[in-house]
Amino acid sequence: MGSTIAEKILAAHAGRETVTPGELLECTTDLVLCHEITTPAALRMLEERGMDRVFDPEKIVAVPDHSVPAMNIKAAQMYQKLKSWVQDKGIRHFYDVGRGGIAHVVLENSGLIKPGQTLVSGDSHTCNAGALGAFATGVGSTDLAGAIYAGRVWFKVPETMLIRVIGEAGPGVTPKDIVLEVIRQIGADGANYMVMEWVGDYIDRLDMEGRFTLTNMAIEAGGKTGIVAVDDITREYLRVRGVEPGEYTEYQSDPDARYAVTIEIDASQVQPTVAYPHIPSNGRVAGTDAIPVTHAYVGSCTNGRISDLREVAQILRGRRVADGVQMIIVPATQAIWKQAAVEGLMEIFVDAGATVSYPSCGACLGMHTGVLGPNDVCISSSNRNFVGRMGDPTAQIYLASPATVAASAVTGVITDPRTMQAEAAD
Ligand SMILES: CC(C)[C@H](C(=O)O)[C@@H](O)C(=O)O
Numbered sequence: 001m002g003s004t005i006a007e008k009i010l011a012a013h014a015g016r017e018t019v020t021p022g023e024l025l026e027c028t029t030d031l032v033l034c035h036e037i038t039t040p041a042a043l044r045m046l047e048e049r050g051m052d053r054v055f056d057p058e059k060i061v062a063v064p065d066h067s068v069p070a071m072n073i074k075a076a077q078m079y080q081k082l083k084s085w086v087q088d089k090g091i092r093h094f095y096d097v098g099r100g101g102i103a104h105v106v107l108e109n110s111g112l113i114k115p116g117q118t119l120v121s122g123d124s125h126t127c128n129a130g131a132l133g134a135f136a137t138g139v140g141s142t143d144l145a146g147a148i149y150a151g152r153v154w155f156k157v158p159e160t161m162l163i164r165v166i167g168e169a170g171p172g173v174t175p176k177d178i179v180l181e182v183i184r185q186i187g188a189d190g191a192n193y194m195v196m197e198w199v200g201d202y203i204d205r206l207d208m209e210g211r212f213t214l215t216n217m218a219i220e221a222g223g224k225t226g227i228v229a230v231d232d233i234t235r236e237y238l239r240v241r242g243v244e245p246g247e248y249t250e251y252q253s254d255p256d257a258r259y260a261v262t263i264e265i266d267a268s269q270v271q272p273t274v275a276y277p278h279i280p281s282n283g284r285v286a287g288t289d290a291i292p293v294t295h296a297y298v299g300s301c302t303n304g305r306i307s308d309l310r311e312v313a314q315i316l317r318g319r320r321v322a323d324g325v326q327m328i329i330v331p332a333t334q335a336i337w338k339q340a341a342v343e344g345l346m347e348i349f350v351d352a353g354a355t356v357s358y359p360s361c362g363a364c365l366g367m368h369t370g371v372l373g374p375n376d377v378c379i380s381s382s383n384r385n386f387v388g389r390m391g392d393p394t395a396q397i398y399l400a401s402p403a404t405v406a407a408s409a410v411t412g413v414i415t416d417p418r419t420m421q422a423e424a425a426d
């Protein structure tokens with residue numbers, strides 16, 4: 001019986017030849033990602049036990065992102081805690097406010113996380129980095145404390161779900177639509193504690209930005225992580241970021257690897273998909289119902305990348321956000337923000353009547369910079385539409401691709417972006 005990529009990575013980090021789903025392992029961590037929300041609790045645990053040290057300052061990446069720039073005194077204190085720890089421990093990979101952005105997107109672009117590595121963080125969307133062929137997962141503050149202190153973490157070896165995506169997606173159908181369709185089919189607990197391994201000719205052609213959107217959402221199906229095998233697209237992405245193939249280990253799943261579940265999706269059959277409140281698995285075809293929106297949000301670690309902003313600009317160019325709709329666009333990192341400015345996207349956004357915000361998690365989780373009020377209705381490019389996720393518990397959140405968000409912002413009702421793209425081409 002062969003092994004999957006995830007099993008091979010875990011075995012290598014536990015000093016084992018092979019591992020079997022269900023066993024408990026203690027693994028070494030190659031990288032620990034820290035933000036200001038969950039790290040302070042882990043640090044307190046260590047301090048209280050007189051264990052205030054880091055296993056290796058070079059292997060810790062710190063990125064304040066959720067509540068920055070601080071919107072209140074408590075947030076300012078969380079930021080201070082992270083910053084003073086970073087300074088005290090000599091952690092060089094610190095992406096301060098103004099130099100970073102949303103931690104997962106900063107990390108994927110940094111060249112610090114490499115294929116074959118293990119990454120943990122006190123954040124559930126750590127699975128994002130799995131697109132680079134790494135085993136990346138979120139952990140609680142206690143495990144985070146252990147990883148910071150010892151560079152070790154325990155895992156129960158997950159089963160793996162194989163997701164084969166075949167065929168060509170039609171115009172206006174993006175990786176976000178594919179992942180929303182997968183979650184619709186398998187359910188929000190459909191991949192509970194499994195690795196979601198993406199394969200197929202659609203994946204083979206997909207760029208890294210699209211792959212990150214897929215692995216990022218693994219947690220929305222209950223997955224332990226998402227993963228994509230290294231190929232030329234991965235190698236080139238890393239090379240551009242200064243990482244050569246000799247600097248990392250590539251793992252491929254064996255042909256006889258054991259998968260708990262296999263599903264196949266034909267991308268040509270997928271439509272622009274919208275996940276209705278209040279669960280990401282509640283997908284329907286965009287435009288099925290004419291749902292008026294009050295807010296449109298483009299951003300987050302799922303869909304705040306430059307390719308997302310370009311798609312939005314394509315729809316907003318020469319158009320206006322509908323009266324009564326508040327559109328907020330949040331480039332995921334400072335570098336993406338700058339790139340959007342250089343490409344002239346900012347001008348398109350501003351001319352359309354959208355607000356462009358600074359890189360942060362703010363609106364995504366209803367913390368700041370776009371909190372929803374009672375009965376607001378938001379179409380969002382983010383990943384979660386739970387009750388109260390973006391603010392008031394009576395607000396309704398619909399998840400969609402950046403293109404669908406942009407099209408809906410223009411019409412004021414949830415809209416299939418293909419109708420807008422057709423107009424633009426006339
Ligand atoms: C604040 C953090 C712990 C949380 C997470 O882990 O997911 C946040 O990023 C989110 O998306 O809800």
Ligand code: SF4
Pocket residue numbers: 066102104123125300301302360361364365382383
């Ligand atoms: S952008 Fe949203 S989902 Fe991603 S880490 Fe921040 S709060 Fe969590």
